[in-house]
Amino acid sequence: MAVSIAQRPAASARVLLLTFLTTLIFHRIVADIAAGASTSEELPHRRFEYKYSFKGPHLSQTDGNIPFWIHTGNAIPSADQVRITTSLRSQKGSVWTKNKVSFDNWEAEVTFRVSGRGRMGADGLALWFTTAQGLDGPVYGAADRWHGVGIFFDSFDNDGKKNNPAIVVVGNNGNLVYDHQNDGTTQALGTCLRDFRNKPYPVRAKITYYKKTLTVMINNGFTPDREDYEFCTKVDNMIIPSEGFFGISAATGGLADDHDVLSFLLFRLTEPGQQPPPPDSEIPKEEKDKYQEEFQIFQQELDKKKEEFQKEHPDVQGDPIEDLYESVNDREIRQVFEGQNRIHLEIKQLHRQLAMILDEQRRYVSVITDEVAKKGTNAESGQLDTVGQQQLGTVITTQQEVLKSLNELRNSFYESLKQIGLTQHQGNAGGMGTYESIQHFNDIKEHLHTVKRDVEHLVQRNAQNPAEKVMKCPEVPPMPSCLSTVHFAVFIVIQSVLFFCYIMYKSQQEAAAKKFF
Numbered sequence: 001m002a003v004s005i006a007q008r009p010a011a012s013a014r015v016l017l018l019t020f021l022t023t024l025i026f027h028r029i030v031a032d033i034a035a036g037a038s039t040s041e042e043l044p045h046r047r048f049e050y051k052y053s054f055k056g057p058h059l060s061q062t063d064g065n066i067p068f069w070i071h072t073g074n075a076i077p078s079a080d081q082v083r084i085t086t087s088l089r090s091q092k093g094s095v096w097t098k099n100k101v102s103f104d105n106w107e108a109e110v111t112f113r114v115s116g117r118g119r120m121g122a123d124g125l126a127l128w129f130t131t132a133q134g135l136d137g138p139v140y141g142a143a144d145r146w147h148g149v150g151i152f153f154d155s156f157d158n159d160g161k162k163n164n165p166a167i168v169v170v171g172n173n174g175n176l177v178y179d180h181q182n183d184g185t186t187q188a189l190g191t192c193l194r195d196f197r198n199k200p201y202p203v204r205a206k207i208t209y210y211k212k213t214l215t216v217m218i219n220n221g222f223t224p225d226r227e228d229y230e231f232c233t234k235v236d237n238m239i240i241p242s243e244g245f246f247g248i249s250a251a252t253g254g255l256a257d258d259h260d261v262l263s264f265l266l267f268r269l270t271e272p273g274q275q276p277p278p279p280d281s282e283i284p285k286e287e288k289d290k291y292q293e294e295f296q297i298f299q300q301e302l303d304k305k306k307e308e309f310q311k312e313h314p315d316v317q318g319d320p321i322e323d324l325y326e327s328v329n330d331r332e333i334r335q336v337f338e339g340q341n342r343i344h345l346e347i348k349q350l351h352r353q354l355a356m357i358l359d360e361q362r363r364y365v366s367v368i369t370d371e372v373a374k375k376g377t378n379a380e381s382g383q384l385d386t387v388g389q390q391q392l393g394t395v396i397t398t399q400q401e402v403l404k405s406l407n408e409l410r411n412s413f414y415e416s417l418k419q420i421g422l423t424q425h426q427g428n429a430g431g432m433g434t435y436e437s438i439q440h441f442n443d444i445k446e447h448l449h450t451v452k453r454d455v456e457h458l459v460q461r462n463a464q465n466p467a468e469k470v471m472k473c474p475e476v477p478p479m480p481s482c483l484s485t486v487h488f489a490v491f492i493v494i495q496s497v498l499f500f501c502y503i504m505y506k507s508q509q510e511a512a513a514k515k516f517f
Contacts, residue, residue: 044105044210045270052097052246055111055263056080071095072135084125084250084259085141087116091256092141094249096133102243105269107208110248113221114155114197116257121197122156124165125259127207128247129240139178141249147174149240151207151216155197155257158183165195167205167216167232171240190233194218202262204229210269214238346506357499358406364488365403368396402492 051068060066060077075093076083085091110127126140128150134143140152149171157164159182168183169190179186196203199221206217206229213236217229246266250259372393 042272044272045274046107046267047270049101049103049266049268051099052101052266053264054082054095055265066095068098069095070098070133073141080262081113082248082261084248084261085252085257087252087256087258089252089254089256091252092136092249093251093259094135094141094247095261096128096135096247097245100243100245101129101266103268104242105210105271107206107210107267107269108246109263109265109267110205110207111202111262111264112153112196112205112248113199113202113260113262114153114257115260116197116255118255120156120255121165121257122253122255123251124152124154124156125248125250125261126153127151127205128249129209129244130247131241131244133245133247134249138180139249141251142247144178145174145176146172147241148172148244149214149238151205152184153196153205154183156253156255159185163193165197166191166193167196167218169214169216169233169235171235171238189235189238190214190216192216192218192232194220194232196221197257205232208269209238209240211271212237212239214240343510346510350503350506353499353502354406357495358403361403361406365396365400372396398489398492 054066054069057080059079059081064077065071066077066082071077071082071093072095073093074085074091075095076086077095082095084093084095108127112125114121114125124140126142128134128142128146128148130146130148130150132143132147134146137143139146139150142150149169152168152170153165154168155165158180163185164183166183168185168188170178170184170187171189172178176187178184185191196218201221201224203221204219204226206219208215208217213234215234216232218232219226219229246264248261248264252259
């Protein structure tokens with residue numbers, strides 16, 4: 001008992017010592033983790049490299065080429081984007097940098113759009129960093145057995161595992177043949193499932209190679225926020241060539257999509273604490289002198305052309321150059337009035353055709369009224385039965401209703417013409433009033449919809465009247481022939497349907513034309 005009591009202070013001292021040592025080690029580990037976190041939070045220095053980038057609005061030159069880039073295959077550069085492939089079958093295209101890139105660390109931001117009519121697309125788009133330019137080949141429009149890395153935006157499910165669209169990272173040392181049948185999944189270093197087709201906004205991808213780690217971030221294209229990236233995949237301890245070409249390629253197969261690249265921005269990354277290379281060190285002195293000489297020659301030619309223009313046009317001297325161009329507001333107002341004039345002309349044409357139809361209907365009513373009067377005299381002598389009189393009365397009533405409906409349509413057209421004339425008068429007087437013009441356009445649209453509904457009602461009423469389909473013209477011995485009521489009703493229905501189709505066709509043309517305004 002005495003021994004156990006004596007051992008208790010020693011045991012408690014050991015426990016206190018172990019607790020002290022454990023606490024000390026724990027604080028040291030926490031301090032190391034905090035120090036590592038503080039150093040890792042230091043972001044690298046980013047510098048934009050214009051010689052390895054492109055973006056709108058002046059993406060291509062007048063000759064169709066992209067500065068510092070080459071394009072091959074079916075690629076079509078334009079002012080604001082590069083269409084790598086069109087939505088046609090078996091298309092291939094690519095764009096590549098002309099000069100090699102020799103950066104240890106870099107970051108590429110790609111903005112693209114993949115769109116197609118079908119629920120599934122093909123084949124996809126690829127971003128490359130390789131030692132040689134893969135101008136043509138079977139891997140998304142680029143060469144196989146590449147030496148470098150490829151980031152593939154695969155939109156077609158070749159293996160049937162329903163794991164597409166997907167983003168796949170595949171490295172190659174120049175000896176590997178790409179596995180098309182399995183969509184490269186057997187060779188993938190990293191992958192993620194992301195649907196990048198037919199998005200409301202362009203899709204953005206950020207590929208970062210920093211300290212031998214390749215990271216892929218993706219913006220899904222659902223929001224206009226450019227910095228709304230989410231993690232896709234990461235490949236650690238990845239060794240890529242120190243020099244290489246950047247490229248973007250795409251291809252289509254049995255299915256087809258439009259593969260459009262809006263921008264490709266490359267940044268050189270420098271680790272914190274290291275001195276970033278000065279910008280002037282990349283341009284040799286001979287090249288700078290050459291560019292300066294070309295600029296001076298261009299400036300002299302420009303000054304000479306200015307002097308010649310001023311001599312040929314002395315009246316233009318002193319006028320501000322802004323007056324020679326159309327402003328944005330002037331262009332919008334001009335487009336609004338051009339659209340009003342087109343609508344005005346179309347409604348005038350419809351008004352004339354409606355007047356012609358009214359004249360024909362009045363002529364038919366007068367002819368039928370005369371026939372009724374003649375048959376009424378014959379009926380008094382017992383030559384016409386009561387059924388014939390009822391049928392002719394129904395025809396007259398139908399024609400009167402048709403005339404009434406056509407008069408209402410004519411009044412609606414007249415009101416539309418008055419509103420368009422009032423809108424043009426207000427626009428010419430004030431020069432402004434975009435809101436009022438929009439209100440008048442809405443009123444005109446409502447009137448035209450009313451006209452459509454009236455015509456549809458008229459066509460349905462004429463088509464669903466069973467009395468007219470049964471009526472036949474009575475046979476009168478003195479009369480050589482008579483127009484059948486069925487034929488007359490069919491003629492009216494066909495004429496109304498044609499008129500309705502004409503209005504629908506014109507409204508579709510106006511809707512298509514409004515897309516340009």
